[in-house]
Amino acid sequence: MIANSCEVLFDGITAGYLAYTGDSKIATFEYTEDWRTAGFSLSPRYLPLEKGIFTFPALPWETYRGLPAVFADSLPDDFGNTLIDAWLAREGRDKSQFLAIDRLLYTGSRGMGALEYLPTNNPDTPYSEPLLIAELVSMAQKVLDTRNGLELNDHEESSLSKLLQIGTSAGGARAKAVIAVNQDRTEIRSGQVNAPTGFEHFLLKFDGVEEHKTERQTFGDPKGYGLMEYVYHLMAKQVGINMSHCELLREEGSQRAHFMTKRFDRENNKKFHVLSLCGLAHANFRKAGEYSYEEMLGIAREIGLTNHEQEQIYRRMVFNVIARNHDDHTKNWSFMVNDNYRWTLAPAFDIAWSYRADSEWVASHQLTLAGKRDNFTIDDLLSVATHITSLRPSKAKQIIKETIKTVSCWRELAESEGVPASLRDEIWKTLRLQW
Numbered sequence: 001m002i003a004n005s006c007e008v009l010f011d012g013i014t015a016g017y018l019a020y021t022g023d024s025k026i027a028t029f030e031y032t033e034d035w036r037t038a039g040f041s042l043s044p045r046y047l048p049l050e051k052g053i054f055t056f057p058a059l060p061w062e063t064y065r066g067l068p069a070v071f072a073d074s075l076p077d078d079f080g081n082t083l084i085d086a087w088l089a090r091e092g093r094d095k096s097q098f099l100a101i102d103r104l105l106y107t108g109s110r111g112m113g114a115l116e117y118l119p120t121n122n123p124d125t126p127y128s129e130p131l132l133i134a135e136l137v138s139m140a141q142k143v144l145d146t147r148n149g150l151e152l153n154d155h156e157e158s159s160l161s162k163l164l165q166i167g168t169s170a171g172g173a174r175a176k177a178v179i180a181v182n183q184d185r186t187e188i189r190s191g192q193v194n195a196p197t198g199f200e201h202f203l204l205k206f207d208g209v210e211e212h213k214t215e216r217q218t219f220g221d222p223k224g225y226g227l228m229e230y231v232y233h234l235m236a237k238q239v240g241i242n243m244s245h246c247e248l249l250r251e252e253g254s255q256r257a258h259f260m261t262k263r264f265d266r267e268n269n270k271k272f273h274v275l276s277l278c279g280l281a282h283a284n285f286r287k288a289g290e291y292s293y294e295e296m297l298g299i300a301r302e303i304g305l306t307n308h309e310q311e312q313i314y315r316r317m318v319f320n321v322i323a324r325n326h327d328d329h330t331k332n333w334s335f336m337v338n339d340n341y342r343w344t345l346a347p348a349f350d351i352a353w354s355y356r357a358d359s360e361w362v363a364s365h366q367l368t369l370a371g372k373r374d375n376f377t378i379d380d381l382l383s384v385a386t387h388i389t390s391l392r393p394s395k396a397k398q399i400i401k402e403t404i405k406t407v408s409c410w411r412e413l414a415e416s417e418g419v420p421a422s423l424r425d426e427i428w429k430t431l432r433l434q435w
Helices: 033-038 078-090 100-107 133-149 154-167 225-238 277-281 293-302 307-323 378-385 393-407 410-417 421-428
Strands: 005-010 013-020 027-031 115-118 176-182 188-190 199-205 209-211 219-221 246-250 257-262 274-276 334-337 343-345
Touching: 005 100, 013 033, 013 100, 027 033, 078 100, 078 133, 078 154, 100 115, 133 154, 133 209, 199 225, 225 246, 225 257, 225 307, 225 393, 225 410, 225 421, 274 277, 277 293, 277 334, 293 307, 293 378, 307 343, 307 378, 307 393, 378 393, 410 421
Parallel strands: none
Antiparallel strands: 005 013, 005 115, 013 027, 176 188, 176 199, 199 257, 209 219, 246 257, 274 334, 334 343
């Protein structure tokens, strides 16, 4: 049965309702009167806190699925949808009839950020029991390898159920899981329920889980990418980029090292509202080159980000360019609401080497700067700094200089952390260190 409506909640309070009208697959949203009186705008540019029905039929279907953009942020992304589609196939259900509101209700209270959707249609009862990473890695790989033809024994059915609970709400194309980890890192549980005492919420990226299809972009992370991303996070922090705590989970009896980052949308079991640049600005992340760093800085000023936060955006841009992180699209930038209901810049995430010369996706940067996606000059980088009132040319030059110096240490850092030699060398050849 297709769900025609759902309730949207923040911190247990109903903010409004999403609904389809008639046979339309374009959803409408309306705030409740109580929320308009005492709440805050869930998306300041396109969902002002006022009476009325909001709908956005012109938004690209492939990205927003007929939803107002702030709620499309809660949808499962590529890997999450792969898991749900595998589950639907096993249930004998047509995935084309499992629409966006259905997928929000499947997510329920388990999504990134603070928004929750009721009534949930997820058949699995949330639980918090110890998880075995090797078991989840094996199941994630099996889902990518077989998809609709998934044949499972009883034990594997249990593994799929666990993976569905922890792997469907994490965004992105990579195979990920939302988990809770105890302080001495001896036990991992689902991160989809309140974390038990002594546990912290993390997002884990499975190392060595990938889909191999020659006709499309490789899906997932080849082995060694967890180590690489960990080194990139070390370099980013060295140049003053704000990131959540990150670490490696080395799998016992395996060479896999899974990259983990502490969730910035959780503090103990408190949730924070998070909105991507894709959702905030209606900036379609699937259209490379249609949005720019300069436009993002304009949005930052519009929602009241401080000069320091705008300088953080600049530092990330410089690092992305020099260290070849071409995966800088609009879903990889987020903003969040703090305790005082002020919009702030979320910590950086997905800071990793991302470049492939034959890829339509990461051969060049997703965001433009100075009207370019590649072949930048030092003047191009400095021109973006002029959009930040507090950032003088001398400081911008110093940021660039420090970033080049830090990224120049890639080989030594990568070797010390055990990044495979072939990957170390491949990355080194592509770094933009000469200006």
